[in-house]
Amino acid sequence: MKVGGGRRCVPRRPRAAAMGRALKARLLHVVPVLFLVSFGSMLLIDLTPGDPAATILGDNATPAQIHELRAQLGLDRPLPVRYASWIGNIVQGDFGRSIRTQQPVLDAITERLPVTIELALLALVMALAVVIPAALYTAYRAGSRADRLGNVVSSSLLSLPSFLTALLLVYLLALRFPVFPVTGWVPFTDDPLENLRSAFLPALTLALTEMAVLTRVLRSDLIATLQEDFILSAKAKGLPTWYVLLRHALRPSSFSLVTLAGLSLGRLIGGAVIVETLFALPGIGQLLVNAILGKDAVTVQGVVLFVALVYVGLNLLTDVLYTVLDPRTRAAKA
């Protein structure tokens, strides 16, 4: 339909309907992804040398005992049969029982989830609390001494492996100056302050790596944005620098940050394996490590499937967040 001036009028579609279509399309992609990751993890576990029954029974197990336990656990069935049986249970909401402990896998995951989620969120919040001001400042003062120092610090953080970061933090803040505990976890419901103390060092370890990456990404995008005309206009209007940076520059520069933060959160929830092992935290990462070492395929698959679902969910959330941040994406979808 044409209106005055020859401009074409695109009928307005509700935002929700557009998002709904996008969600449906995404959900269709989820199924093959979940199939691939779950079958892939089962296959990899199966291919690695070792026998879960032998691991469970220990060094003094006899061949007959190993054989008997394999039969009891259904490990003597072919891989496709085991996988089909597992999928059949999954669609009924049954993630199966751990081969090692016989605990329902879903129970094991939900028991450990609060630890990992808290750790991941805390790490991300700590990271963003530093990333946003640091990136704003260094982008604003690009090329300055502070900017160069920021680059050096982020390069150093990127090159430090997380286990080394963890041990350095433990040495400094738990042993040399005993401010935080070395290992262990106190649930939030037991003692909120002790919970924060026990979470601080592991979260900081995770946050440091994220800070390095996210600061660089946001800084680059900010530098590009600060060259835009609308920023010049805003300055010309006499708006304060902090207002220009926060209100005008930050938002359009955030897309990469949002994408990476979403992926980071997924990765952190998927299991900060090294950190959870070093700090002896009862999270998803430890569960996964113990399951892999014990060749507990049922638990590994359950955790991998869960993590895949989390990733997919976070990707969807990221897309939704885009539409909030940038109205142009809504119009494009419309």
Next chain:
Amino acid sequence: MSGFRLRLLLAVPLAAALFVGACGGGNSNSPDRASGSVPSEPRSGGTLTLLNQTETRSLDPTKMQIITSTRGDGLVGFALYGGLVLQDPATGKVSMSMAQSLDSTDSRVWTLKLRSGLRFSDGTTLDAAAVKFNWERHAAPGSTSSALTLVREIVSTEVVDPLTLRVTLDKPNGQWPRSLAGYPSNFIASPKSLTGNPDTAPVGAGPFVLKDWVRDDHMTLVRNPSYFDAPRPYLNELIIRPIPDATQRYNSLVAGQGQILYDSVDFKAMATAEKGGYKIFRTDLGGGFTFVLNTSRAPMNDVRVRQAIEFGLDRDVLNDLVNQGRANIVDTIAAPDTPFHDPSITYPKPDRGRAQRLIDQVVHDTGKPVTFTILTNPQNQSTAEAIQTLLSEIKGFKISVSTMDSTQATVVQGNYDMAPSGTFFVDPEPKLWDQFHSGSPRNVTRYSNPKVDAALDTARSSQNVDERRAAYAVVQRALIDDEPVLSLWRLPSSLVHDRTVQNLHTIEDGVLRADLVWLSE
């Protein structure tokens, strides 16, 4: 943004973090935490936190491993269930605990008499019927209990009276109480509780009762007021925390997050702990860390090859390379100061020339080099590679190293040439029988020597020390001559603790007797 505002922005979260940290309890980090003199009498009360390297898989005795310090099962099993009999690793003596006596005149029919008044923590009675019920559960069809070979020796059990159980074995076994002490059939759970889930509600008659268990985090056990051996246990609470990383485990001890930790021999860590002022309670054992050789297939089926490995490897050099010289080299099978130690039966000294001559003979006979693979796990990779390097100096050896996460299944299946293992024992029975008798399903070397079989059977069936000593002399000589295993060094199990922890005793290969421990403050 001004410099001041930026500094303020950065200072606020840092101050918050330090506030949170400061508000929490401080950490004590000195091994000399015992501030005053140590009382002479045991002191009741207190919480002992033990930092372990792993966690038990299950609290069901039929799912526990043999009673060993390398896993949490022994510690937790004894804490919850106590034991009918206990073996002292220092002397090899088997003493009665919940059993009043376990006797036999012919080594075949054993009479178990329980102490009177034993009660499970749910109030029910620990009687002969409960013992029978537990043992039959271990032997049930489909059971994969680690005690299966032991309970399957039992032909019949008869409840003579509430406190007396008569056990008839299929063959005479004069050391049956010793075997019982080492298997989880020693742990008697309340039959009523076994109908439920023992992992969430285990009921035993041991010194402690389960309070809570958060997997991969901690297990809290509290004093059992109805434990038969009052006033023990002295502790009010025992907390066991699994911390897989050895460095962090030690750091947690230093930071005061535990008073005692278990280490399955990290020589460097122990040296660090000693230097740091901590005390180490060592349980020295016979046997040692070994590499098993598959005598059922080439090239290890040739005794000359096995002997060449023995003569060609200088253990002192290997010890220097791998352990910075800290380990005690094995020169005899039974450890010094134990009943079966014979100083005249020793491993031969390294002799490179003799090793070379043996390999030259084999190469001449077979027409090709002696080729084999050392299968290893990541923990022993450096040892395997060092052995490869040292033996490769002998012409005619062609050795490779293959690493996998766990070698156990491959070794049990017999698909290996040489792999790491261990022969650790307080008394040679049942370990040497299990590992070297040709009828044993645990004989992974597939070693077969009728003379050794006969001697092992004699040592097992007899209750006479001199007769057993003579039999084990035959066994030790044959094992050193035939070389089915390459023995390297002793591996004591170690408990590292601060000075508040008193009265440490262990059973089996280093399992802590938590009922006897007390804290000086």
